[in-house]
Amino acid sequence: MISLSQFTVGQHVTKCYEDHVLNNYFEQSYPGFQEAREALFLKALDYASHHAEDHRAKQQSPDTIYRFPVVVHIVYNEAAENLDEQLIQDQINVLTRDFRRQNADTSDLRSIFLPVAADAGIEFFLADIDPDGNPTNGITRTNTSTTSFGSITSLDLVKDSTTGGKNAWPTDEYLNIWVCDLSIPLLGDAALGFAYPPIEAPNWPSELQNTQEQYEGIVVHYKVFGPNNPLATGLLSIADQGRTPVHEMGHYLGLRHIWGDAGNPLLGGVDCDPNLDDGFDDTPNAGNNSQATGCDKTKNSCGGGDPNDLPDMIENYMDYSTETCQVTFTAQQAGLMRAMVVLGRTGMADVYVNDVRIVDGKFRENGPSTNLHALEAGKSVIYPNPSAEEITITWPSNIEGRDISIYSVAGIHVASSIPQREVTTIDISSLLPGHYMVQIEFTNGIKEFIPLIKQ
Numbered sequence: 001m002i003s004l005s006q007f008t009v010g011q012h013v014t015k016c017y018e019d020h021v022l023n024n025y026f027e028q029s030y031p032g033f034q035e036a037r038e039a040l041f042l043k044a045l046d047y048a049s050h051h052a053e054d055h056r057a058k059q060q061s062p063d064t065i066y067r068f069p070v071v072v073h074i075v076y077n078e079a080a081e082n083l084d085e086q087l088i089q090d091q092i093n094v095l096t097r098d099f100r101r102q103n104a105d106t107s108d109l110r111s112i113f114l115p116v117a118a119d120a121g122i123e124f125f126l127a128d129i130d131p132d133g134n135p136t137n138g139i140t141r142t143n144t145s146t147t148s149f150g151s152i153t154s155l156d157l158v159k160d161s162t163t164g165g166k167n168a169w170p171t172d173e174y175l176n177i178w179v180c181d182l183s184i185p186l187l188g189d190a191a192l193g194f195a196y197p198p199i200e201a202p203n204w205p206s207e208l209q210n211t212q213e214q215y216e217g218i219v220v221h222y223k224v225f226g227p228n229n230p231l232a233t234g235l236l237s238i239a240d241q242g243r244t245p246v247h248e249m250g251h252y253l254g255l256r257h258i259w260g261d262a263g264n265p266l267l268g269g270v271d272c273d274p275n276l277d278d279g280f281d282d283t284p285n286a287g288n289n290s291q292a293t294g295c296d297k298t299k300n301s302c303g304g305g306d307p308n309d310l311p312d313m314i315e316n317y318m319d320y321s322t323e324t325c326q327v328t329f330t331a332q333q334a335g336l337m338r339a340m341v342v343l344g345r346t347g348m349a350d351v352y353v354n355d356v357r358i359v360d361g362k363f364r365e366n367g368p369s370t371n372l373h374a375l376e377a378g379k380s381v382i383y384p385n386p387s388a389e390e391i392t393i394t395w396p397s398n399i400e401g402r403d404i405s406i407y408s409v410a411g412i413h414v415a416s417s418i419p420q421r422e423v424t425t426i427d428i429s430s431l432l433p434g435h436y437m438v439q440i441e442f443t444n445g446i447k448e449f450i451p452l453i454k455q
């Protein structure tokens with residue numbers, strides 16, 4: 001086996017296969033894939049813009065936290081690839097830390113970007129119950145005779161037990177992560193990871209609808225999985241912070257690269273066409289990725305001499321900069337990912353409001369986290385009820401509220417509120433004590449009525 005220290009000029013690390021996955025592999029195999037991806041992306045952008053959480057601008061955390069159950073599939077050929085359980089747990093912790101903006105190195109973020117830095121309110125945990133209902137540590141281990149899964153023409157082999165890989169756990173219930181050797185045979189190169197973006201199921205090309213589900217998830221090279229992985233040496237030392245999975249999870253939840261996959265710096269390219277950007281206003285337009293320039297904070301690929309133009313945000317997880325300087329997502333990136341939790345990864349994540357888990361539309365004490373489509377449509381809940389001051393109304397994350405109205409028992413409209421998201425709080429302190437009816441109208445036309453007692 002060639003060690004990375006023996007790499008010669010011309011050998012290369014491909015930080016992420018996303019561009020290839022989107023533009024070549026999938027689009028060629030399944031024409032229409034890009035169009036379907038774009039449709040959901042635009043829908044999520046629109047959803048996010050209508051569910052803007054005001055507190056985010058104040059640098060506060062969202063009230064609703066989404067927690068994804070994760071299964072890590074270790075697919076190993078050599079013993080060194082069979083990663084230690086502690087390293088795996090450390091990686092899951094890094095994912096949650098970075099998505100919650102709890103990373104200590106967030107202090108490295110330049111002050112010009114502080115106003116847009118965001119806690120995405122998304123967490124990850126190793127699943128504790130397997131698809132058969134048995135206890136699990138959320139890790140599978142598969143010994144394979146396949147020495148590498150990095151071939152760009154066969155990316156999904158690691159996801160299939162008949163081709164040397166490991167079948168996914170149901171991808172609409174678990175977030176699957178495959179960890180394997182992604183070195184590229186013969187070239188000595190390596191890819192670090194890739195992910196499939198969320199696609200709205202009805203928009204999938206018909207020939208793909210029955211096959212795509214088993215491929216959902218992210219794939220990461222075993223040498224860059226886990227923070228301070230001792231194997232992330234040589235060329236791979238640019239990715240030794242456990243942030244390749246953070247980047248790939250961003251793709252899994254719909255994010256694009258901040259330069260929009262336009263210019264290729266390795267070919268000397270810069271492309272500042274705003275139509276080839278990432279779709280967000282709060283990431284400065286970038287003309288190429290930052291892999292070649294590492295942590296250079298003077299990089300400004302699309303300035304054009306404008307004194308108001310911001311430099312490239314090399315601190316963003318969705319750039320290719322060295323991982324030691326990747327420290328943040330932005331508010332719009334966070335909003336898009338949270339929209340995708342609702343629209344594209346529907347029903348997968350456990351939902352917590354003020355640290356209380358919602359199951360079957362009811363609030364429960366923290367218990368075993370199995371998730372598994374716990375929330376069904378049409379099961380809104382009001383709490384506390386009775387209430388004297390304030391009520392919180394929540395409904396399944398897979399439907400969108402349009403209007404909330406409160407009626408007296410005489411049918412007189414006494415209050416209304418526009419739902420901000422799947423959790424809405426209403427001040428009822430001015431209502432007279434007595435019985436009321438709360439009407440929740442959803443965008444699909446369904447109305448739900450729940451009795452309310454004002455104390």
Ligand SMILES: [Zn+2]
Binds near residue numbers: 257
């Ligand atoms: Zn990427």
